[in-house]
Amino acid sequence: MIEFFKKKMKRSKWGIAAYLVARNLKNRLKYTSGNLEDEYGATHQKLTNEESVHYIEEVFKDYLQYAKLNPPDLIDKEVLEIGYGDNLGVALKFLASGVKRMVCLDKYHSVRDSFKEKNIYQILRESLSEDETNRFDKVLRLKVESFELDPHFLKVEHGLSIENRKELKALGRFDFILSRAVLEHIFDLDLAFDSMNDLLKAGGLLIHKIDFRDHGLFTGCGHHPLTFLTFPEVIYRLMTKHSGGPNRKFLSYYRKKMERLGYHCEIVVTQTLGESAKSLLNEIRRRLCTQFQELSDDELSINGIFLIARKSNA
Ligand SMILES: C[S@@+](CC[C@H](N)C(=O)[O-])C[C@H]1O[C@@H](n2cnc3c(N)ncnc32)[C@H](O)[C@@H]1O
Numbered sequence: 602m603i604e605f606f607k608k609k610m611k612r613s614k615w616g617i618a619a620y621l622v623a624r625n626l627k628n629r630l631k632y633t634s635g636n637l638e639d640e641y642g643a644t645h646q647k648l649t650n651e652e653s654v655h656y657i658e659e660v661f662k663d664y665l666q667y668a669k670l671n672p673p674d675l676i677d678k679e680v681l682e683i684g685y686g687d688n689l690g691v692a693l694k695f696l697a698s699g700v701k702r703m704v705c706l707d708k709y710h711s712v713r714d715s716f717k718e719k720n721i722y723q724i725l726r727e728s729l730s731e732d733e734t735n736r737f738d739k740v741l742r743l744k745v746e747s748f749e750l751d752p753h754f755l756k757v758e759h760g761l762s763i764e765n766r767k768e769l770k771a772l773g774r775f776d777f778i779l780s781r782a783v784l785e786h787i788f789d790l791d792l793a794f795d796s797m798n799d800l801l802k803a804g805g806l807l808i809h810k811i812d813f814r815d816h817g818l819f820t821g822c823g824h825h826p827l828t829f830l831t832f833p834e835v836i837y838r839l840m841t842k843h844s845g846g847p848n849r850k851f852l853s854y855y856r857k858k859m860e861r862l863g864y865h866c867e868i869v870v871t872q873t874l875g876e877s878a879k880s881l882l883n884e885i886r887r888r889l890c891t892q893f894q895e896l897s898d899d900e901l902s903i904n905g906i907f908l909i910a911r912k913s914n915a
Pocket residue numbers: 641642643644645683684685686687706707708709710711761762763764780781782783786787
């Protein structure tokens with residue numbers, strides 16, 4: 602009987618919310634005690650080495666394709682990758698392509714396996730051209746069990762979030778600032794963008810892939826994909842702020858933000874709710890919190906975007 606109620610609770614919207622609040626509180630206590638080790642950026646933990654290399658190649662290709670960059674545009678550039686997670690493969694691809702300096706920044710310390718990482722980098726290296734291999738070898742030295750980085754080319758910063766405007770100034774300035782599946786996890790996005798604005802050179806580019814979905818919070822238990830928009834902000838933050846939940850900022854936020862910063866911006870929609878969008882929205886619209894009721898059907902149907910924004914040259 603107790604098991605039956607436990608299962609039922611776990612499946613109900615408020616049952617899930619209660620679980621998320623408890624998990625969020627536990628994470629908060631863990632982080633404030635100084636333990637920054639986390640699994641939520643550990644993308645590669647679940648992949649085979651070949652799948653990891655494929656993921657890295659795809660992420661790298663996406664950045665170039667959406668930002669309309671060609672390999673020569675990378676030569677001698679300085680690049681900041683925010684929220685790189687548990688693998689430096691994307692950074693290594695940029696460096697092998699001629700980028701002069703790369704900084705990888707992450708708020709947490711993703712669970713890492715240096716032996717697995719080394720094997721991934723080894724396979725990645727084998728796919729490179731001669732020029733790329735020469736550049737790769739300057740940055741990373743493969744050892745039997747692990748690897749060694751030259752921080753002159755590739756600097757890794759853990760425990761530092763993009764909102765840490767003051768501390769980040771010491772990193773210098775960059776031609777490109779990029780991220781994948783990171784901005785949706787940042788709750789003080791205004792501060793994060795101010796910080797990126799400080800760090801970006803005049804004429805530099807922001808290239809961010811952003812996912813607007815609920816990251817399985819409720820869809821993982823079979824709920825409507827917009828259930829996470831039915832909670833008032835205060836309760837929602839209690840459920841998600843320290844657990845990697847999405848911040849519920851949508852396309853119009855990014856457009857307005859880029860306008861305010863005076864950036865020239867292009868937004869490409871990468872995924873939507875699909876053909877059932879209209880009926881899904883009809884089903885839930887009146888239950889959404891006021892701030893989301895104001896958004897159009899078109900905006901609420903968008904599941905993910907690529908944001909490409911250029912800082913003015915002035
Ligand atoms: C979902 S993971 C994505 C990891 C990687 N980009 C990938 O594609 O596999 C999000 C990453 O962003 C990092 N992160 C979250 N908030 C951040 C912040 N404010 N500043 C820097 N990194 C952050 C997390 O620690 C995590 O490693």
